[in-house]
Amino acid sequence: MPRTARPRGRTAPAALCLCLALGCGSGGTPQGDEPSPPAGAPRGTGDDVVTWASSAGRVGAAVDGRGYRLVVHTSVGGTGLRVRLSNAFGNQPVTFGTVHAGLQRHGAALVPGSNRRLTFGGARSVTVPAGGIVYSDPLPVRIPAASDLAVSLYVPRAGGVLTGHWLAMQTSYTTDGDHTAEESGAHWAQRTGSWFYLDAVTVRPRPAAGAVAALGDSITDGWHSTTGLNRRWPDYLARRLRASPASSVEGVANAGIAGNKVLTAGPGQSALNRLSRDVLPLPGLRTVFLFQGVNDIKAEPGATADQLIAGYRRLADRVHAAGKCVVAATIAPYKGWPEWDPAGEAVRRKVNTFLRTSGEFDAVTDFDRVLRSAHDPERILPAFDGGDHLHPNDKGMRAMADAVDLESLDCASR
Template identity: 40%
Template structure:
């Protein structure tokens, strides 16, 4: 064979090898649930075996912390305590800087299991330093979020996690979730990888910066995102006890035979409405419509959505008394979820007899919205929270499912009743073809 011909044949063979290799790589790595290309090439902590990323915990950034608008919390280690819904073999976190006009630089971050529930001490051997693009620090621009590199750590189901961040410099307003119903902790100085909790002497009822935790799971099929108001936020549930209705839902999904294996993501914001944002810029308490992409569609592994919104559109000033406008907003969220192949379960609006804002006229608006929801033309499926929280004898006898003095917010027993009323089969499958 002439030399030139031999080179030509070798070049052709090399091209074939490259094409085949590329096809194999795309076939193995093209799924959205797979690990990102950068992580694979870095030789990161991502597992090589089959599985997928799913959301195990999240919260919605609600506003800028009022007393931390200039310097932020510079020079403080913030140890957020959060609870997993499903476990996995590796984890990663999301940090958000949505409510600051200045960049946020986190120079040190860590993840660990808590040694005991609601405790700032890390369980032995579980402390992990977090990196961002293989760096120990990350600068998050205003209005943006950042996801850490994965770390190998066995995350059990229903476990308390410690996510700690340290920012040495002034960062402006602190993005936070005010109604955590969970005690977190702070310490002066960089105590990010302290396994002992002795330095964490300041307690806090907030979650700061942290908005998500994902796990790499071989068992979970995905996550269900629940977008709602104070009822989903669980503001009258027992603090530190994980008794929001979404916590009871997560328990059912873990323990009931035949239940779909799904993580539960609580995207409740107290006072939230379907149609109207808060007053500041960027808007505090963004409406369900304006935050639907951020808090639901972009969350990891979401397969189904539960929408519990509308009561504050009626109750908060200015009152929205046109039920068709609220229903139209709910339908728009359903359509957006359908475009992503997500199934949508919608909740009826709960009773508020006894609430200081109650009037028969406003309650009639609620009833008109519920009639449309029950018709089956708004959501794929319906969970009837209104029915679940009504006393079968009289609307005047709402205890123990309602917290005393405010018939808008359930007690722990009421939250459990809400979770029990959801048909778990409604979380299976994909979006209905048409409503």
């Protein structure tokens, strides 16, 4: 039987949410658990719900005098838009001189009249210390669900490590100098496939709405889905939730990092090390959807089934201790990928048996059965194969989202 989640608390309100992220100064400790944030750490108001998020990492060297117009796709709509800017991996302070948010019209151009200045505790600029995050003040406008939001940042002073998300599967824009207030795209000629500094957007939706966060790797990050069309499996899940009048879970946050592992650091900190920074503090979070493990298995040396199972248990215990639900997904087939071997396949099968039968989770979604070929269950179905025998294409991404029981995402309400 599914486990009943513990009662959820409300996050504390704050006008200026400036705080130090935990454990952000290093690449992560193998096999380690990151401590939970201190009680009462500011994360937005109790009415806020995350409508978009990405997981931060190191994406190069920071540059002074740079502008970023970052395009993101909302899930739930609402009023009181706030953005969260992160210097989690920075080793020097970063100053955001001006920040605007508007709706994308086409390319770098914005819908006329939609671009609004954001403030931070009433100020037009803010300096975030190394390892820190900051929330903007809420904007008194309504942001539609499924809208393409453009957040424009000007960074006059930066240095050291640049915090961002490398694999956006979305085109954004950069420039030299401060052009954040401009709705024209004329000065935003340089394109990028990454997001910088911005790692969450929240709104205040209808009462009692909540959110789900997908904690995963490159499949969740959307690799091999179509760039710019929001066809990652969490995007398809967001569409299903919007179309379901019975669901109170409406916000969807994507906490996938390409190459990420449950147990050890690689591209990004391990899931165990980043859960408390990337997922649990998200406003309105109701459920964590855990879909990871293949990178642990195909690593050299690969994790054993017992090691992975112990990691899943620690993640589930920490999510439940935070008063949230946890839904797990089985590991999908990947035969044909260069690092596949029979030993790794045996680990995958043993782990999947644990996920299906252990009762450690509030619910389980069987992505293995959804994606595998009937003729060779160690392989992904050719119609769902993105071409490398590991990552699903758009059809596979949609099939994954269609397999999720929407009621399982709000198990604490039952």
